[in-house]
Amino acid sequence: MAIISCFSQPESLRGVLVCLNDTGGIAGLCAVALGLGIWIVAQVRSEAAAKKRLAKVMKYGQPAISSPPTFGGxxxxxxxxxxxxxxxxxxxxxxxxxxxxxxxxxxxxxxxxxxxxxxxxxxxxxxxxxxxxxxxxxxxxxxxxxxxxxxxxxxxxxxxxxxxxxxxxxxxxxxxxxxxxxxxxxx
Known part of the structure; x- marks a missing residue:
């Protein structure tokens, strides 16, 4: 629970890191590093998925038509x-x-x-x-x-x-x- 208290009222990033070092030691810092790593991986995957969706929509520099428009529309x-x-x-x-x-x-x-x-x-x-x-x-x-x-x-x-x-x-x-x-x- 001491590690959670470091995040509940953070004064600054440095304060959070000092608190984690004081209360949880290396385990607290590893938990933060692991959380940060997971967040970075999620962001990179999200960006790659967005690029892949855009590539499917575009074909030869033009928007690809996935289905024809309504006839006569x-x-x-x-x-x-x-x-x-x-x-x-x-x-x-x-x-x-x-x-x-x-x-x-x-x-x-x-x-x-x-x-x-x-x-x-x-x-x-x-x-x-x-x-x-x-x-x-x-x-x-x-x-x-x-x-x-x-x-x-x-x-x-x-x-x-x-x-x-x-x-x-x-x-x-x-x-x-x-x-x-x-x-x-x-x-």
């Missing part, structure tokens, strides 16, 4: 949306860049070079985007049908909205429309 819809739209927007951005290049513009990360394309160039790029978009969505359409749709989208302002969407989205990620810089080739 929010998580499922978001995953399908991301999957379906990634290729679509990569295609649109590629066509946006091609159309800009054809009009004498380029995309740059240099914000200081940013310009607003003239209205004729904007119309031409917007038209090219709409034709590419329609061809992507329904690849078997005739060229005449695509031209008619592009005309209608231009009249309705839809093609201009797509131009603005791609330009603003690009700017938000650090890509700006600039005048093309002439390349000096050694031809």
């Amino acid at each position: 929010q998580q499922h819809a978001e995953a399908v949306h991301l999957f379906a739209n990634r290729d679509y927007y990569q295609f649109l951005l590629s066509e946006f860049e091609k159309a800009l290049l054809a009009q004498g513009y380029e995309l740059t990360a240099d914000r200081a070079r940013h310009v607003v394309p003239d209205s004729d160039s904007t119309r031409q790029v917007a038209r090219a985007i709409m034709i590419a978009r329609e061809r992507y969505m329904a690849p078997l359409q005739s060229d005449a049908t695509l031209e008619d749709k592009a005309d209608e989208c231009a009249r309705a302002g839809y093609s201009h909205q797509w131009f603005c969407l791609l330009a603003a989205g690009s700017e938000r990620t650090g890509w700006y429309i600039a005048r093309s810089t002439p390349t000096t080739g050694s031809e």
Whole structure:
């Protein structure tokens, strides 16, 4: 019981150790060392178990899905949306860049070079985007049908909205429309 009294009102760690030495001798110190050792082993095992649980959750740096999300639920819809739209927007951005290049513009990360394309160039790029978009969505359409749709989208302002969407989205990620810089080739 004398050993227990050393822990009931400890003044300091040194006081506890002196008390243990005085009351229980070496047996008291061994009991404390054993208790401390057990506590350290428990902490190390707990940390190792947490790392093991995390390793099971992560696979290739991505969270591993232990079971699929609820079909048609929010998580499922978001995953399908991301999957379906990634290729679509990569295609649109590629066509946006091609159309800009054809009009004498380029995309740059240099914000200081940013310009607003003239209205004729904007119309031409917007038209090219709409034709590419329609061809992507329904690849078997005739060229005449695509031209008619592009005309209608231009009249309705839809093609201009797509131009603005791609330009603003690009700017938000650090890509700006600039005048093309002439390349000096050694031809």
